[in-house]
Amino acid sequence: MGHEREPGRDDVSLVVQLLGQPAITRDGDEAYQPRSRKTWCVLAYLLLCQRPPTRAQLSSLLFSGADDPARALRWSLTEIRRALGPGATVDGDPVVLRLPDHAVVDASLLTRGAWLEAVDLPGLGLDLLEGTSVRDAPGYDAWLLAQQSHLRAAGEAVLHEAALGSMAVCQLDTALRHATRLVTLDPLDEGHQALLIRLYRMTGDDDAAARQLASVRELFDRELGVEPGDVVERAGRAGRQDSATAADTASVDALLEAGSAAISAGAHDAGMAALTAAVAQADATGDAVRRVAARVALAETCIHALRGLDEEGLPRLFEADRIAHDHGLRQGVADARSELGYVDFLRGRYDRAERWLGEALVYAGGAVAPTARALAYLGSVVSDQADYPRAVGLLAESVALAEEAGEPRRAAYALSMLGRVAMLRGDTAEAATQLDRSIAVAEADRWLALLPWPQALRGELHLLAGDRDAGAAMIEQAFARACQLGDPCWEGTATRARALVAEDAGDADEAFRLLGEARVRANRLADPYVWLDGHLLDTLCTLGRRHGHPDTRAWAEALRGVAARGGMRELVVRCALHRAALGEPGEADAAAVIAAEIDNPVLARLVEAALPVGGTT
Template identity: 55%
Template sequence: MTLEVSLLGRPTISRGPDPVYQFRSRKSWALLAYLLLAERPPSRARLASLLFDDAEDPLGALRWNLAEVRRGLGPEATVEGDPVVLALPADAMVDVAVLARGSWADAIDLADLGEPLLDGVDVRGAAGFESWLLVEKQRLAGASEAVLHEAAQGLMARGEVARALPHARRVAALSPLDENHQALLIRLLRLSGDDAAAAAQLEAYARLLDDELGVEPGPAVRSALREPLRRTAPVTGSVSIEAIRESGAAAVAAGATDAGIASLRAAVGLADLAEDTRLQVRSRVILAETLVHSLRGMDEEGLAALYAADEIGRGHGQPEWLAEVRVELGYVDFLRARYDRADRWLTDALDLAPDVPWISAKATTYLASVDSDRADYPRALTRFAESIELAREAGDVRRQVFATSMLGRLHLLRGDLDLADDALRTAIELGERDRWLAFLPWPQAFLGELELSRGRVETAASVLSQAFARACQLGDPCWEGVTARALALVAEARGDTAEAFELLADARARCNRLADPYVWLDAYILDAQCDLGVRHEHPDSARWVASMHCLASRTTMREMTVRALVHSAALGDAAAADGARLLAGDLDNPVLDRLVAAAAPRR
């Protein structure tokens, strides 16, 4: 008699052999979905305004629909109070919860995985709810795509290539331009022994890119086709394997990245032949870290190594091994804006190794960054403070630099300029002291923006020019993108709007030129592009706003979603104005509140 609530596809409620319950009103499904998916319990007044504003008695209509929801869920569930709290039995299965927070092994078995939220439920006369529903549909579509990719990676790590292939094909079809999906499919085709199909897949992808974008495939897919998948080197001792791995890491550190990666791949193959579990896990983690952090667009191969390390390390009584693997998995998902998946990996890492300071510092820093990207600012502030202290205790200066710079970004977004100034200058000072010059363009970009917000245009230009030059010397797409964005704001402040538009277009091209961009940054650049476009009536403004809304809502960047709705409202979309007001109510950002109030005054 387990209660099952399915909101993907055609929504249903079932309890074992009992007949499926059918609501008598579409708005009952809308109400149930909102109660299950909202960030926090909503007030009755809010629900009445959201769904029943066109009724003669909105609160009466709400009471009727709440009663309908109670009947549908049965006596073991409760729906009561103000704000309205929905409590389900402990063993209840809700498909959207499994999709967002469950393991890929559980999510992949959902009957309607990939189907739209509330398919066929048309709710009229509720513009604010329609905006919210569109955001949630895109978010869950993104979650389905992430689960399919994760399932293909996980099954590949288990050696179950035949089971992994259908998931890889499906996720590649969902986002055919995504280089990482294509790289995964090509790698699996090769592992299945079908090299001809792998080559044909690359050729088809190259044609698609040329037709759609006029570009060639990047290094991720080409590496998937060339990467050696089987190794026949003789078994050697653990000391020799360690030496090969160390020489590979040293080569990478010295700038000989290709040679270093080749040595690290060889160390993985030798560890497998030696059947040394510790070396198998450790070699893969170091290879993955190198691939993920080497600015080469090779995250997908790094992910494959991490999933394999996770699979090998299970059951060997070394939780610290798995914790290290899951921190890196969480970091990659953070970059890709798969925030629910990142949260799961990073929380697992903390649970596995709670007393290992350097792991706790990394995991907490990335969790705080996830919270910040999703605009859960109170939690992010708490976690950043914790992560900075953990990094200090662990003697991890670079983790302090990373966390402090992200904290400075958060304060800047919320308009706390003095706090932002202190954090960003601290991050820069620590980075210089530790000689981590390769990271400095990130906090310098936000410091330049801060100076600009204080009206110090030439000071901002000086800071940003230095940061941009360093970013270009490093060849880091993210650093180039974020500094180019800020330089565009400087150009606008100087009255050179044409240059500002050119710099923003260049910033997006730079940050997305490889397959492993920091996705939040793309939304951040788009926000500036939309703001400038709307104010100057650029003919591409509507297209930019639509792209930003799709990207932000699909990835649960809540502030960016609200900003996209504000831009849409400025273009005349009244429903977007209602949606912006609705979504901004859950966020703690005075700057955003002022933007929403100006764009969508309460009627």
């Protein structure tokens, strides 16, 4: 269930530890260790960068202060070859590092490996190259800080999976241990706290659950001046699930149908009650197909229809995945892992999302509908990470398969994401085409729950084309629909677009007010779409620089935290450009290094304009 052991682990001959104090071992023994901090920095960069860097880039990034930067780089590469041994190669221009088969890099295992192995990494919770600092390399320092933040977030994601995975197989003591460690790493995350409280309740330790809930209330009041959200309070009220004593498959089917109908009609409480009963009834029948279906239906309701309840839906997905895997129900595994990937996508845990979705595609086995779903989510994941060519390919394939499967809603969603990619890359004509298609498909299927998203983006395109009236009209319609739905993401998106209308009309004060409101709306629940918050902060920084707003530096600092944790590469670059404009040294060079990995003409022009003559290219 997403935690099968990695193949070939018994054959590991080379281990590169980058988390905490760096070290290299070969065949279980300590190998030759590079003698300089900058050599470790070169190794970490080569192992973690998205695209092989040129020698000129590496020299500029780390050795610009040396008398002979090229020679200093050659010495470091020689050190790396000696440390990694004969099975590895480090050569060329760009510099390509290839490790031997079955080599393990702890930072890579943390982001791409199965949680069952990643959770036991000695460096879990420690910083990348902990304690390592370099002089005269501000661009590298900026890259390192971003990577450290990203890997800390990856460590939390692994512990979160480990707690849920252990819970799904009734290893509650193990799950408690992981959840406790998770809360220690980030005590202000409501999802982490809710998981720990829920686990205490599941083990029957109601006193511990009550103490933890009281502690969370006191912590949030002291640190944030607010009460914890509903997800925490609901966890405190959660009880152990009672099993149905007798049931038949017809009753389960009827409950699933009734629950789905109630949710579609907006009767959420009745729908949740029916679907929760369906889970218990399905368990009583022992029918594996229905046990999986009931859990996936309940989880999808928590995640998509109700929002704010992802943490309640996730355990059901892990249970569904385990049952489906144990009974050879490949379709069920694909469904569960697609939805697990979707949740991680929303939360900015892209490495974990890509793993889930990649596995979902394997289990889908080419079946049209589940493949279309996994591809739509995966395209969204890589789009958030600014891998635009890959995103376009995945999303376009999802549209084609969704149309083949007769799933217009899946097609409308993928088309909206294609439109967003085109907008970000400055291709306004393509963006208009895809967003118009998305709107038309959603309207034809009466999928009102999606419409505010493509409509807000399409309204922004009208603004860019100089048609403020058409833009404002479409954006106001998107905002009204989003508020009627009560969807935080769509409300935040539409409110941002309203801010752009205000700024276009010359009312900067109203624009800043609306952008602040957009962040409140988008983040009011415990499971927000994290990329959107970064997008809003980037807009605040852009307008803040344009109008000389005094809070621009604070917004840039907040953006750096959001973008770096998730590995949102374009937003990392944009943040560095904002900070460079505010006078922070090395940020323009750092932006250039990361932007070189991104295929976006708009971003390339921004970086080029920010670089001083002779800066990094």
